[in-house]
Every structure is written in structure tokens, then in C-alpha cells.
Amino acid sequence: MAWAMRQYGIRLAMAAMYLVLVSGTPLLANPVSTTHVQAELGSVVTTIQPGTSFWVVLHLRMPAGWHTYWQNPGDAGLATAMHWLLPAGFTAGDIVWPYPQRLPVGPLMNYGYEGAVSLLTQITAPADLLPGQHVALRAETTWVACAKICVPEAATLALQLPVSTETPQDDARWKTVLTEVQPRLPRAAPWKVVFTEEQDTLTLIVAAPDVAASPITDATFFPLAYGIIDHAAAQQFQMTEQGLRLMLQRGTLDPTGLTRIEGVLVLHEKRDSASRVQAFTVSALPGRAL
Amino acid sequence: MQRRRFAVLAILCTLVFATLSEAIPKIGQPAPDFTSTDSQGVTHTLGAYRGKIVVVEWTNHQCPFVGKHYGTGNMQALQKYATDTNMIWLSVISSAPGEQGYVSSAEANTLTAKRQASPTAVLLDSAGVVGRLYDARTTPHMYIIDAQGTLVYMGGIDDKPSTQPVDVQTAKNYVRIALGEVLSAKPVSTPITRPYGCSVKY
Numbered sequence: 001m002a003w004a005m006r007q008y009g010i011r012l013a014m015a016a017m018y019l020v021l022v023s024g025t026p027l028l029a030n031p032v033s034t035t036h037v038q039a040e041l042g043s044v045v046t047t048i049q050p051g052t053s054f055w056v057v058l059h060l061r062m063p064a065g066w067h068t069y070w071q072n073p074g075d076a077g078l079a080t081a082m083h084w085l086l087p088a089g090f091t092a093g094d095i096v097w098p099y100p101q102r103l104p105v106g107p108l109m110n111y112g113y114e115g116a117v118s119l120l121t122q123i124t125a126p127a128d129l130l131p132g133q134h135v136a137l138r139a140e141t142t143w144v145a146c147a148k149i150c151v152p153e154a155a156t157l158a159l160q161l162p163v164s165t166e167t168p169q170d171d172a173r174w175k176t177v178l179t180e181v182q183p184r185l186p187r188a189a190p191w192k193v194v195f196t197e198e199q200d201t202l203t204l205i206v207a208a209p210d211v212a213a214s215p216i217t218d219a220t221f222f223p224l225a226y227g228i229i230d231h232a233a234a235q236q237f238q239m240t241e242q243g244l245r246l247m248l249q250r251g252t253l254d255p256t257g258l259t260r261i262e263g264v265l266v267l268h269e270k271r272d273s274a275s276r277v278q279a280f281t282v283s284a285l286p287g288r289a290l
Numbered sequence: 291m292q293r294r295r296f297a298v299l300a301i302l303c304t305l306v307f308a309t310l311s312e313a314i315p316k317i318g319q320p321a322p323d324f325t326s327t328d329s330q331g332v333t334h335t336l337g338a339y340r341g342k343i344v345v346v347e348w349t350n351h352q353c354p355f356v357g358k359h360y361g362t363g364n365m366q367a368l369q370k371y372a373t374d375t376n377m378i379w380l381s382v383i384s385s386a387p388g389e390q391g392y393v394s395s396a397e398a399n400t401l402t403a404k405r406q407a408s409p410t411a412v413l414l415d416s417a418g419v420v421g422r423l424y425d426a427r428t429t430p431h432m433y434i435i436d437a438q439g440t441l442v443y444m445g446g447i448d449d450k451p452s453t454q455p456v457d458v459q460t461a462k463n464y465v466r467i468a469l470g471e472v473l474s475a476k477p478v479s480t481p482i483t484r485p486y487g488c489s490v491k492y
Contacts (some may be wrong), residue, residue, distance in 0.1 A: 075489060
């Protein structure tokens with residue numbers, strides 16, 4: 001009897017250990033709530049098919065009045081960063097960022113997100129991955145949450161997914177998150193964009209006759225690099241027959257020899273009472289005024 | 291008529307003010323002069339330090355980015371290097387009253403003692419006058435002025451924008467490199483870098 005009890009106890013312990021290993025709850029934390037942010041990692045697919053790529057989402061939720069940062073945080077703060085710890089053969093792409101908001105702080109301007117943000121990463125599984133196993137995808141994630149004050153926070157998030165040769169099914173919840181963020185993801189600008197240098201300004205010239213007729217109500221440029229433009233300065237746009245011109249105040253870096261200005265151009269337009277926002281990645285070359 | 295004249299004058303004043311306030315410091319140009327009072331009640335005028343190399347450091351002891359550099363002794367080591375080589379080091383606190391990092395004179399002195407810091411002086415700029423004059427954005431935000439009074443460096447302390455203390459070991463310390471170059475009368479190789487940190491709490 002005592003022996004049976006002991007056997008039962010051992011089995012129970014083994015079952016518990018098995019559960020820990022398989023479900024991974026105690027080992028694989030997700031979501032993680034820090035003092036200021038709830039961070040969660042989600043996969044858009046429910047299974048991993050060997051040799052394919054799929055999207056995972058880092059979803060950060062901030063309390064009212066708090067924000068986290070875009071890849072160029074602007075005048076202060078720090079971009080959210082992910083360091084992936086993946087099984088052999090897996091690779092992770094760079095973070096795909098939705099366009100940010102301008103967040104003024106006194107005389108300064110930061111670029112980031114309020115409320116919540118979904119940052120995407122494309123993961124590629126190796127072709128020789130054996131089906132039937134579970135794979136853990138871990139990411140050491142760091143961010144700085146700021147209201148008036150800034151607090152650096154971190155979490156190691158993890159996801160566990162089964163491997164299957166079947167075509168992956170969508171995860172309903174994370175597919176919805178992906179669909180919601182998609183309109184905010186910049187796409188490559190379909191127009192030629194050049195920049196000109198003036199005394200204190202840089203002008204982005206977008207050769208987009210198709211846009212010229214659009215009821216654009218606002219245009220904002222977010223540079224990828226520091227020092228190109230004065231982040232806080234107002235940006236003035238002008239519609240011409242050839243497209244759009246956006247006047248930007250120069251930043252602290254001397255633009256002499258500047259060969260390219262990269263960033264995200266966000267255009268707001270209003271048709272009837274419906275407003276629409278579109279974001280484009282821009283890589284502007286030095287050029288002449290059109 | 292009188293009123294219109296006043297309006298024109300007001301607009302002109304606004305324009306002049308706007309132009310002045312946007313005259314941001316430029317590398318290779320004379321560093322904007324200022325006068326400010328330190329935590330001992332002593333007045334410092336930048337122009338009076340002509341002939342010496344001056345380092346200006348924006349700080350806020352409650353900012354985690356500042357914490358990284360003081361917690362590891364990185365900032366103190368830089369201060370010691372500067373003052374040991376006859377340079378002037380001015381730490382500036384531009385936090386407004388009630389904002390993070392704002393301190394009284396006594397608190398500023400306690401912080402200096404406790405952290406074994408060795409700046410020449412800690413300037414109390416709670417009105418943000420010097421901060422705005424220098425377009426200081428972050429804590430830390432570092433500036434170097436050479437012996438001729440020319441601004442030769444502005445930007446970050448190093449190239450690892452993080453709050454991780456361990457990064458101090460591997461970071462390229464732009465300020466130390468620039469100070470070495472200025473000391474040996476060489477041009478500063480990287481005169482402008484991204485300052486990183488908390489926003490200055492104006």
C-alpha cells in the first residue's frame with residue numbers, strides 16, 4: 001500500500017513535470033505584466049510548417065498617458081528591442097513597425113505609440129524540422145515606457161508551437177491583431193521622392209500627380225536616422241500639380257554629402273466625412289526641385 | 291493707428307524672439323555664452339573659462355539612463371579624467387521645480403558627495419534657460435567647448451543607447467574620444483552624435 005502510494009506520488013510528480021515541460025507554463029512566460037506595460041507574444045499560425053515563414057506579434061499595452069517608442073524614438077527615449085533566442089535553423093527578421101505618432105514633451109518631440117502597439121516579426125523555420133515536436137520561440141524584449149518620467153522594462157517572452165507538415169491554420173485572435181495593424185504598416189512609396197537642401201530646411205518632393213488631386217489634410221515625415229531633421233519643428237506641406245512638397249526644419253547634422261533620407265511618410269486625407277491615413281516608406285535621393 | 295503700430299511691433303518682437311530661440315548651437319561656431327549659479331551659490335560664466343576646455347553635462351539623477359552612467363562609475367571616471375587634465379566640467383540640472391530630477395542646492399551637493407562625482411560645479415538651471423540655449427534634449431546630453439570657446443562636440447556620451455549597465459564596458463565613449471582629440475589639438479572625429487536618455491524635464 002505504502003509502495004503503491006509512493007508509486008502514485010512519483011507518477012503524479014512525473015505527470016506534473018511532464019505538464020510543465022509540455023505546456024511550459026512556468027517556463028514560458030507569456031503574457032508578462034511589468035509595472036507599466038503588458039507584453040504578449042502571439043503567433044498568427046497555430047502550427048509551424050517546416051521550411052515556411054510566419055508572423056509573430058509583440059503586443060504591448062500601455063496605461064493611459066504612457067507610451068513606448070518607434071525605431072527612431074525622436075528626441076528622447078529608446079526603441080523597443082527584441083533579441084530572439086531560437087532553436088537551431090530558425091531565423092527572425094527585423095521588427096516591422098507600424099507608423100508612429102508625434103508625441104510632444106515640452107519643447108521636444110518623441111516618436112512612439114500610446115495605448116497599445118503591435119510589432120511584427122517574421123520567423124522562418126528550417127526545412128528539416130521534424131513534425132510532431134513542439135518548438136519554443138523566446139524573445140528577450142526591452143522597452144522604455146514613458147509618461148512624464150521614463151521607466152526601462154524588460155521581459156523574456158516565449159511561445160510554444162507544434163510542428164506539422166500540414167498547411168498552418170490561422171489563430172483567430174492573432175490573425176485579427178495582424179489585420180488590425182496592417183493598415184498602419186508603411187508600404188513602399190510608389191512615387192519618386194527626392195530632397196533638396198535650403199538654408200535651414202530640407203524639402204521632400206514627392207512626384208505623385210495622382211496624389212495632387214487628393215484631399216490631403218496632413219502630411220508628416222518620420223526620419224529613420226537621428227539629426228536629419230528637427231523632430232519637434234512643424235512640417236509644412238504644399239500640394240502642387242506634380243505632387244507634394246514637405247518642408248522640414250534641418251536637424252543638428254550637417255546635410256552636406258547626405259546621399260539619402262530614409263523614413264516614413266504619413267498622409268492623411270479626407271473624402272466626404274471619411275478620413276484615411278496611409279503610410280509609405282521613403283528613400284529620398286538628392287534631387288532638383290521639380 | 292496707435293493700436294495697429296503696437297500690433298506690428300508685437301509681431302516683429304515675436305519674429306525676433308522666434309529667430310533667437312531657434313539659433314541652436316552649431317559645431318565649429320562660438321558656444322553660446324551663459325551665466326548660471328551653482329549649488330554652492332557661485333556664479334559661473336562660460337566666457338570666463340576661455341583658455342580651458344569645458345565639458346557640459348545635462349543630468350537628472352532620477353533618470354534611468356543617467357543612473358546607468360553614475361551606477362557604473364562611468365560618468366565619475368570621465369569627470370575625474372577631465373578635471374585631472376585641467377578641464378572644467380559643468381553638470382547642469384534643467385529640471386523645473388516639481389519635475390523629476392529637480393533638486394535644491396543641498397540635495398545637489400549631497401548627490402555629488404554620495405556618488406563621488408567630481409564636476410567643477412553643478413549648475414541649477416531650473417528655469418531651463420541654459421538648457422534651451424543649448425537645445426539640450428536628454429539626460430545625459432554632452433557638449434564640449436574647446437579653449438577658444440568653440441563648440442566642438444554635442445551628443446550622446448556613447449554609442450550604446452540603453453539602460454543596461456553592462457553596455458558601458460563595450461560602448462564607444464564619444465566624449466572620452468573627443469576630449470582626447472581636443473587635448474592633442476586634433477579635430478573631433480565625430481562631432482555630432484545622437485544624445486540618448488530621458489527628455490530634459492523643462
